[in-house]
Amino acid sequence: MELSKFLPRTNLLKPLQRFNDIRLLGSLMLLGLLLRLPSLGLGLWRDEGSTYFNALPSDLGKLLETVQYTELNPPGFYLIMHQWIQWFGIQDVVFKLPAFFFGLLLIPAVYFLGKVASSRETGAIAAAIATFDSNAIYYSQEARPYSLTTLLCCLVVIFYCKALATKDQIRYMLAFVLCVVLLLYVQYTGLLLVVSLGIITLYLLWRNAENCRPVSFAIAFGVIFLLFTPWLQTFLLHLHTGTPWDDKHPWLMRPLLLFKNIMGTFPLSTRGQKFWLLFVLLGLAVEAKELFFLTDRSLSRFCTPPKASKVTVIGCFILPSAMLAVLSYGGGRYITPFAPFVWVLFSSWLVALFQYTNRCWTSQGYRFSRQLAFVFLILLLVLPSSRYALSLGNYDKSGIRSLAADFQGKHQEKTIYLLSPDFFGPTFGYYFAQLPVEFHGFGRWHHPEIFSPQGYAELWNSPTLISDTEQHIQDMVKQGYQRLALIQHSGTMTDRGSMKYSRVNQFFSRLRQTYPLVQETDYPGSEESVTLYLFSIIDKN
Numbered sequence: 001m002e003l004s005k006f007l008p009r010t011n012l013l014k015p016l017q018r019f020n021d022i023r024l025l026g027s028l029m030l031l032g033l034l035l036r037l038p039s040l041g042l043g044l045w046r047d048e049g050s051t052y053f054n055a056l057p058s059d060l061g062k063l064l065e066t067v068q069y070t071e072l073n074p075p076g077f078y079l080i081m082h083q084w085i086q087w088f089g090i091q092d093v094v095f096k097l098p099a100f101f102f103g104l105l106l107i108p109a110v111y112f113l114g115k116v117a118s119s120r121e122t123g124a125i126a127a128a129i130a131t132f133d134s135n136a137i138y139y140s141q142e143a144r145p146y147s148l149t150t151l152l153c154c155l156v157v158i159f160y161c162k163a164l165a166t167k168d169q170i171r172y173m174l175a176f177v178l179c180v181v182l183l184l185y186v187q188y189t190g191l192l193l194v195v196s197l198g199i200i201t202l203y204l205l206w207r208n209a210e211n212c213r214p215v216s217f218a219i220a221f222g223v224i225f226l227l228f229t230p231w232l233q234t235f236l237l238h239l240h241t242g243t244p245w246d247d248k249h250p251w252l253m254r255p256l257l258l259f260k261n262i263m264g265t266f267p268l269s270t271r272g273q274k275f276w277l278l279f280v281l282l283g284l285a286v287e288a289k290e291l292f293f294l295t296d297r298s299l300s301r302f303c304t305p306p307k308a309s310k311v312t313v314i315g316c317f318i319l320p321s322a323m324l325a326v327l328s329y330g331g332g333r334y335i336t337p338f339a340p341f342v343w344v345l346f347s348s349w350l351v352a353l354f355q356y357t358n359r360c361w362t363s364q365g366y367r368f369s370r371q372l373a374f375v376f377l378i379l380l381l382v383l384p385s386s387r388y389a390l391s392l393g394n395y396d397k398s399g400i401r402s403l404a405a406d407f408q409g410k411h412q413e414k415t416i417y418l419l420s421p422d423f424f425g426p427t428f429g430y431y432f433a434q435l436p437v438e439f440h441g442f443g444r445w446h447h448p449e450i451f452s453p454q455g456y457a458e459l460w461n462s463p464t465l466i467s468d469t470e471q472h473i474q475d476m477v478k479q480g481y482q483r484l485a486l487i488q489h490s491g492t493m494t495d496r497g498s499m500k501y502s503r504v505n506q507f508f509s510r511l512r513q514t515y516p517l518v519q520e521t522d523y524p525g526s527e528e529s530v531t532l533y534l535f536s537i538i539d540k541n
Contacts, residue, residue: 024124025108032107032131036100039141040093045397045527048143049426050451052090055081070452072238074231076185077145095143102147103140107131109154110340116161117309118348125347126340133343135264135336145187150337152183153193157316157341160197161309164204169216177220181227188235189320189337194224196319200312212308244457244498248328257325264331265317265342310348317341399523399530400424403487404431406521415483416440416476416537418469420504422448424487427528442469442507457498466507470514477537484515484537490522490529511535 044052054070055078057063063082067075080098088094110130114123130136139146156179163172183190198221204212228235249257320338324330396402419425422441429449432439441448443459445468459465473484488508493501511533519534 021111021120025111025127028107028111028127028131029104032104035132035137036103036140039137040096040100042141042526043092043396043398043401044095044143044427044430045525046423046425046427046451048095048397049428049430049449051078051081051143052085052095052430053426053449053451054078055085057082066450068234068237069454070450072241072243072453073145073187074185074235076182077148077187080148081143096141099143099147100140102151103136106136106140106147106151106154106340109151109158110343113154113158113161113313113340114344114347116158116165117313117344119351121351122344122348125350126343129343129347130340133339135339139333139336144333146333146336149183149187149189150340152179152186152190153316153337154340155179156183156190156193156197157312161312163216164212164308164312169213173216173220177223177227180224184224184228185231187337188238189334192320192323193316193338194221195323196316197312199319200315203315204308204311241453244453245496246329247497254325254328257328257330258322260330261321261324261335262342264335265321265339313341313344317345395524395526397526398427398431398528399490399525400427400431400487400528401525402523403530403532404435406523407432407435407437412483414481415485416473416481417485417487418442418473419448420486420488420507421493421501423451424489424528424530425449426451428487440472442504445469445472460500460503461498465503466510469507470510473537482536482538484511484535486511486533486535487530488533490524490531508533 050070054067055063057066063078064075067073067078071078081095084098085095088097107127107130111123111127114126116123136147136150139150156176159172159176159179163169163176166172180190180194183193201212201217201221205214317338321335324334417428417437417439418441419428419439420442422443425439425441425444425448428439439448440446443456443465462468486508489504493504495502515535515537517533518536519532521532523530523532
């Protein structure tokens, strides 16, 4: 029997609720910590290697210049990593800790998002989903901006909803503006959220939502634009550069990307996807009825509009998913920042479903069936994610880590180290930073550790790429080099987007015809598997 039924709803209950919240979130964060710890020892791969080289410059101006050249992201996360490196060094686990902390903080952020948008029960379920979600676990050990971006997206929507829920908007609007600006300087994905919130604000104004004051929000969005203006020119450059390694889908196929984005945010196991898709579509249909299909009573212009926070959460899921599909981006890191909004919606629908069944069925048999269903849901949430989290610790992310370990004490003088393709450069440069190795890239011959998408496709499309690399090798043979250590992507490479990665296969075939192969060693990794081919290139003239 609940004590709250017999006590007046006064401030006397708030300390008890606050204590329960702290206990719940403490338990979930402890579970989240245990699930994320095994993956901290995975090592780094090329994207994280790029983070290292972006954060390495000691001068702030040089760091910003490096990020402009090497990234398709703003500099916020790399400024954090720069300071982190200065304080704590660059060991693998230490290097991942900022993303790890942001991933843990996502759990309470999702709880408060669910609580603001719906109820405490919704927040609790959504926080549990954040604890066990496989993508949330993975990106918590990725030294990239993704976990911070997801956390900031939650905070942005929390403060937006709080500003709508109170007449004292100033402090929440200030927090909203601050979090949006931070988000925009961490990852460009935040622009999709800002556009979505602009559309949602217009919708709420149309529906006469309470506390949705046009002047306040116009000022807030204006300030956000002005504060992002210093980076606007670089953003336009990065937008023009794009991701040449991604395939652009035909327009008729892009609705399938929307489906992929929706599926990519599902909080439970990918098994039984048709069931979860049906559940989501049914939930969205019910929500759409409240948002757009007005009843006779609601035809009046003075009707009570739907709850603004619920509208916001729905829009912050649907609109970015659709925009990503239009831009031909789907799944993975692109949709992950918006997954918490799906978790909150999913949780609110589960709470509503249990409340409905409680009202309709009250028999003893039903209570037992409800308990079984609840236990089944928990197992469905916990077991696959826990197994996934534990399995992450079984393999290094990059085989180059093992290659570097084998290299200790085995360095051979007069050896050319060549990375094929050159996008292994950041990983190789990170793990061989303290070792006496000069290395080159097939693609970018000089400094392949500084990866940049600018001019990348044009470089690989050059008709003289293979012959130029062969000439570089010949020049080094004349300088007395006797071996070529080719670190190549394991397996056959295929073209991706506008990138002619298949030229790696042609280059390797030419090497096999020109020089004798004396050694071949595989170094597998979950993200990067490489093979070391050692050729003898002694000049016989």
